[in-house]
Structure formats: C-alpha cells, structure tokens
Amino acid sequence: MSIISTAGLARTFITKAGPVEAVRSIDMTVAAGEIVGLLGPNGAGKTTTLRMLTTLLAPTGGAATVAGCDLLADPAGVRKKCGYVAQSGGVDPHISVREELVTQGRLYRLGKAAAASRAAELAAGLGLSELLDRKTATLSGGQRRRLDIAMGLTHRPAVLFLDEPTTGLDPGSRTDLWELVRRLRDTYGTTVVLTTHYLDEADALADRLVVVDGGLVVAEGTPAALKTRYAGSPDASLQAAFLAITGRAPAPADAAPVAV
Amino acid sequence: MLLHDTALVFGRYARQTLRSKFQILFGILMPLLYLLFFGPLLTGLPLGSAGDSWQVLVPGLLLQLGLFGASFAGFAIIIDKSTGVVERMRVTPVSRLALLLGRVLRDALLFMFQAVLLVLAAVAMGLRAPLPGVLIGFAFVGLLTVSLASLSYALAMKVGTPQEFGPVINSLTMPSMLLSGLMLPMTLGPGWLDVLSHLTPFRYLVDAVRDAYVGSYATAHMLYGVLVSLGFAAVSVTVGTRVFRRAGA
Ligand SMILES: Nc1ncnc2c1ncn2[C@@H]1O[C@H](COP(=O)(O)OP(=O)(O)OP(=O)(O)O)[C@@H](O)[C@H]1O
Ligand SMILES: [Mg+2]
Numbered sequence: 285m286s287i288i289s290t291a292g293l294a295r296t297f298i299t300k301a302g303p304v305e306a307v308r309s310i311d312m313t314v315a316a317g318e319i320v321g322l323l324g325p326n327g328a329g330k331t332t333t334l335r336m337l338t339t340l341l342a343p344t345g346g347a348a349t350v351a352g353c354d355l356l357a358d359p360a361g362v363r364k365k366c367g368y369v370a371q372s373g374g375v376d377p378h379i380s381v382r383e384e385l386v387t388q389g390r391l392y393r394l395g396k397a398a399a400a401s402r403a404a405e406l407a408a409g410l411g412l413s414e415l416l417d418r419k420t421a422t423l424s425g426g427q428r429r430r431l432d433i434a435m436g437l438t439h440r441p442a443v444l445f446l447d448e449p450t451t452g453l454d455p456g457s458r459t460d461l462w463e464l465v466r467r468l469r470d471t472y473g474t475t476v477v478l479t480t481h482y483l484d485e486a487d488a489l490a491d492r493l494v495v496v497d498g499g500l501v502v503a504e505g506t507p508a509a510l511k512t513r514y515a516g517s518p519d520a521s522l523q524a525a526f527l528a529i530t531g532r533a534p535a536p537a538d539a540a541p542v543a544v
Numbered sequence: 545m546l547l548h549d550t551a552l553v554f555g556r557y558a559r560q561t562l563r564s565k566f567q568i569l570f571g572i573l574m575p576l577l578y579l580l581f582f583g584p585l586l587t588g589l590p591l592g593s594a595g596d597s598w599q600v601l602v603p604g605l606l607l608q609l610g611l612f613g614a615s616f617a618g619f620a621i622i623i624d625k626s627t628g629v630v631e632r633m634r635v636t637p638v639s640r641l642a643l644l645l646g647r648v649l650r651d652a653l654l655f656m657f658q659a660v661l662l663v664l665a666a667v668a669m670g671l672r673a674p675l676p677g678v679l680i681g682f683a684f685v686g687l688l689t690v691s692l693a694s695l696s697y698a699l700a701m702k703v704g705t706p707q708e709f710g711p712v713i714n715s716l717t718m719p720s721m722l723l724s725g726l727m728l729p730m731t732l733g734p735g736w737l738d739v740l741s742h743l744t745p746f747r748y749l750v751d752a753v754r755d756a757y758v759g760s761y762a763t764a765h766m767l768y769g770v771l772v773s774l775g776f777a778a779v780s781v782t783v784g785t786r787v788f789r790r791a792g793a
Contacts, residue, residue, distance in 0.1 A: 338635050363637045374632030376624070378563065390552050391636040393545075435632065 287351055287443060287475050288314040288337065294345035294499070295332050306332040308499035309346065314477060316442075317469055321490030322479045325530055329499040330479040331371050334445045337477075338368040351442050367441030371448050371479075373432040377421030381412060381431055384420060385438070392439035406434040409464070411457075425452040433461065437468070444468070446478035450485060458482075462489050483522040495529050503529045549639040553646020557620075561654055571613045572658040575605040579666055582727075587670075595758035598671040602663065603681055603753035604726030607746060609662060610655055610685040611724075614692035615717045617651050618700025618709060625701070634788065644694060644784045651693040652686050659685065677756035684753050684773055688746075691777045694784035701787045724750050748772040 293310040296303050307329040314320050322330050335341040337350055339359040347354070353361030375384050385406055389399030407413045410430040420428060429452050436444060446465075450458045462485070468474040480486050486493055487507045495503040495510075503510060508518045514525040561567065579601075586597035624630045633643060659682055663671070696713070703709050721727075723737075724746030730738050741747045752769020755761070 335631075340631050340634055360637060363635060366635075368632075368635045370628050370631060372628055374628030376560075376627060376629050378560070383559075387552070387556055388632075388636070391549075391633060391638045393548070393637065 285316055286313040287316040287318075288312070288348070288477070290337070290346065290348040292346035293333065293336060293343055293348050295329075295336055295341060296344045305499055307336070307343075310496065310499075310501055312494050312501060312504070314475060316475055317473045319465060319469060319476045319478070319489060319491050321486040321493045322477060322496065323481075323483075323486055323493055323526065324479075324496040324502075325532065328496045330496060331447055332499075333496070334368065334447050334477070334479070337362075338366055338445055339363055340368075364439075365441060366443040366445060367436040367439065368445045369432050369436035369447060369449055371451075373428060375420045375428065375431060375435065378419060380417055380419055381407070381423070382416040384431070385416075385434060388435045388438045394439075402438060406437060409437075410434045411460070426454055426457055429453055430457065433464075440472055441474065443475045443477070446476065448479050448481065450480060450482065458485065465489060483526055487522045495526065497530045546639050546642055546645075549642030550645045550649065553633075553638070553642050554649050555646075557647050557650040558653070561650060568654060568657065571654070572609065572661055574612065575609045575662050576665060578605055578608070579662070579669060583666075583669060595754070596672075598666060598669065599673055599757040600729060600754060601727075602666045602671050602673070603757050604724075604750060605662060605666075606659055606681060606685045606753065607688070607724060607726045607750055608721060609658055610689045611692065611717055611721055611726075611746065613655055613658070614651055614689040615696050615713050617647070617693040618696035618698075618713070619706060621647070621697050621700045622703075622706050622709060630701070640788045641781075641785045643788045644697060644781065647697060648690045648693040648781075648784075652689045655689040656682060656686055673757040674759045676761070677759050680756040680761070681753040684749050684756070684769060687773045687777050688749055691773070691780035694777075694780040698780075698784045698787040720744055720746055723747065726750050729754075745772050745776045 290310050290312050293307060294305075295307045296305050298304075310329070310333055322333065324330050332341065336343050337348060337355065339355065339362050343355070347356065349355065350362045351365035353359075353365065355362060379387075382403060385403035386399045389402045390396070394402060403416075404413070407416055410433060412427065412430060412434060415423060415427060420431060423431065429449070433446070433449055436446070450461055453461065465476050465478070466489070469476060478490075490507065492506055493504065493510055494501055503514065505513070507522055510525045510529070511520045511522060512518050514528040515521065583598065583601050586601055589597060621630065634640075663678060699712065700709055703712065723730075723741045723744050725731075725741055726746070730741045730747065748765070748768045749772065751765040752773075755763050755765045755769075760766075
C-alpha cells in the first residue's frame, strides 16, 4: 500500500526576474516502510518537493496524499504524521539543546514530563547527551546536524523526510545515521524519504531511488536496476548511472584542472 | 489546543525577551526622552483640549511606544526565518493562529511593562489622571500593539531581508505618528490635516485615550476608539494568521 503518492505535483516561484519552475511535475509513489532516496543535481527541485509534501509550501499544480491525508484538504493531518529535517536545519542559536528538544516535543503535544524524557532519549540516540545544556550556536556542524535530525524524530513520525541529513557528518556519524534509519524502519515501520548527494549512501541505504532533474522525475528504480539499465551492469557504480541519467558526462580522468 | 499552543509559543518568546534585558529598556528610551525634554515645554501652552498638558502628552507617548515597538516586532521573525525556526515550527501540528498569537502576546506584555514604567515616570513629572482612565489607556494601546505586531510579522514573513523591512516600516510609522496627533492635538491644525488624520486608525485611539485620561468615559471618541481598535485588531490578526498558514517563499 502506498503511503505517499503524488500526481503532477508542481511549484512555480514568481520572482522579480520572472517565473522559476522549480518543480514541473512529480509523479511518485512510496510504499509504507520503504526507504526512498531522492536524487538529483543542485537545483533539481528536491527541497521544493519535500517542502510541498510537508505542507510548508503550497503547490501551484497537482495533488498528493501523505500518510492517508490529502495534502491540500488536510494539511493538519499530514503535519501530525510526518517529520521533516530541513536541508539547513531549524534551531535557534541562542537556545540550549535541551530547551529546543523539549519545546519540539511540546509542539508535538507531548506533556511536560513526556517531552523531557523524549528529549533525553533522542539526545542519547544521537550522541548529544553531553551537549544538552549547550547553546546550539556552540555545537560543531555535525553535532548541530544530529540535533536537527533528533528534532525531526521527536514524535516518531510515520513518514520521515530528511533533506541531505548526512551533509557535514563525519564517516562514523554517517554510518550511525544509516543504522538509525534502518532501525526506525525495522522497529516502527517508518517510511523514509531522503535526499543526498552521496551516491554511496543512496546505494547502501535506499530500497529505491527517484532521480529528478529540472523538476521532473527522470528515472526510478532500485539501485541495482538503475545501474543495470544506465551503466550496463549491476556492479557498475551508481555514479556512472547517475551521470548517464542526468546527462552530465563524467570529466575525463586526465582533464587538466581549471584554475579559478 | 489553541490555548496550549499559544502558551507554548508565548513561553518560548517570553524567555527569549527575558534573555535580552537591553531590548526591554531600550524600547522605552525614546518616549522617556520626550517626557523629560519635551513635556516641560508644553506645560503653559494652550493645547485646546481638556486636561493639563501631561494628560495630553502621556497618551500620545504611550501610543508612540506601542507604535514603534510593535511595528518593528517583525525583525525578530526575519531572524527566525533565516535560522529555519519558522519552518520547523510550521511543520509541527501547532495551531497557525498560536504561532502568531504567542508572539504578539509576548510583544503586548513587553509593551505593558514599558507602559507602566512610562506612566510612573510621568506621574513623577506631574501627571495626574484617574486610575480607571489610565487602565483604559493601557487596554487601548495594548490592543494596538497586538494589531501592529501582527501586521509587522505578516510583512516580515513576506519580505526577505532586514534591509528591505526597515525602510518599509520607517516609511509607514513616521507618517502614522505625525498624523495621529500624538505629539500635539490635531484640532490645533488646519482642517485638511484634521481630515487626513482621521484616515488613520491611530487618530481614534489617541482621542479615546486622551478622553480616558481626563475621566470622560462615555464619549463619542471612546466609542469610535473601541470600534476602530477592535476592527483593526480583527483584520490584523486575520492577515497575520493567513501568512503563517501559507508562507509564500
Ligand atoms: N523561494 C524560491 N524562490 C525562487 N526560486 C526558488 C525558491 N526556492 C527554490 N527556488 C529555485 O527552484 C529550483 C529548485 O530548488 P531546490 O531547492 O528545490 O533544489 P534542490 O534539488 O534541493 O537543490 P540542492 O541539491 O542544491 O539542494 C532552483 O532553481 C532554485 O533556485
Ligand atoms: Mg535542496
């Protein structure tokens, strides 16, 4: 059964320089419990798609249902069931890690005690226990990213949207996050849609990949299927498949470096 | 739910204000300077309205405090937008109205605190006014703070940067202040200015609060003041909530 389905989902921004068709038309379905990687070059429309699916941004076309709720008719229902970690986070630099985590729990309508214990639990799960009383401004980039992720997990959402969750994480933290995502799926049946520019990550973590470019879905399938179809063999690199799909040929290995 | 959510958002921003004591005191500096350096000039002048000059000036200064304090409230949300806090909160099921109300109630409370300080200072300078009148004055300007702060947040959610926001707010607050007659009664001026001044909501508030300060509570000014402030608040809060519901960018 699909937990996310979109039909012709589109968003055009009106800017002073003219309209920008950030997302032209996205049709995709995600099954409950699936881990889906949303891939695409910079500016492809990944973040815009996630912002629409999480009710932050009104679509200018198309329709979608998320976790059984119609995106347009019942945005409040969608909000209760989905969690979102934005590409650039969302914590106040002058507030402590603990206060942010507790407030987030309270915003998701947990009682005071429940919010406090959930905060401690999340901090432990993401290696932030020692940092609870620090202002978020004093965290390192990777520590702050882990806090952003903890914030998104607060209410054990049925559907979790992660926008480049591992950007800025060290290799150890990155594989820890992969483990966490798999554990969420295995324990709670959480559906995860994540974007990433790390193709090894997409390959290792995602059940299925959706590649967007120019605001359209240009390919989709399991990592193995994409590699077979676009790079000739399931043992090829996902990188080769990605470059073939998006029409950006890999630079020849012996090309002279360009000075800028 | 609305109450719970509003209390939550209010608490967060109230704690933020308490952390910046500077902001609390700075807001009151301008009206206090007017009180000290401008108030004494008015004492012997014929101001063409009931009561002595303090009863004319202090309602004006209260309005000034509310007008400038609340109009610039939006700056805070521009910062919250850039850190991603606004979107993080908008993704939660928290009521959209609460996202606005929690903030504006904090602003209203901050205003009340500053207003009490201002009136106490004015009493020390020589203001004599009936207590019910003073309380009515707080209510009027408190409600005005709610309205203006709502509009300020709505505008701030729409514009991108503080560099755009500041000039817009300045160009709106300065004429509003001059036209409201908060410094000197508008009745002193020519007819066209008086008419122009009645096109802003602030004029009705100033007139109503001045009546309250001389103890006349059952007047036409008072009635218009109540109607205009309630209407203005209803419109402003609706506009503000809409913007939180569907933020453009
Ligand atoms: N608020 C906005 N106003 C105008 N244009 C926008 C806005 N947000 C995004 N865009 C444009 O829409 C397009 C898609 O942006 P989006 O952020 O969705 O890309 P992305 O796939 O997430 O890219 P990246 O990998 O760099 O994060 C880009 O061309 C971007 O410039
Ligand atoms: Mg992005």
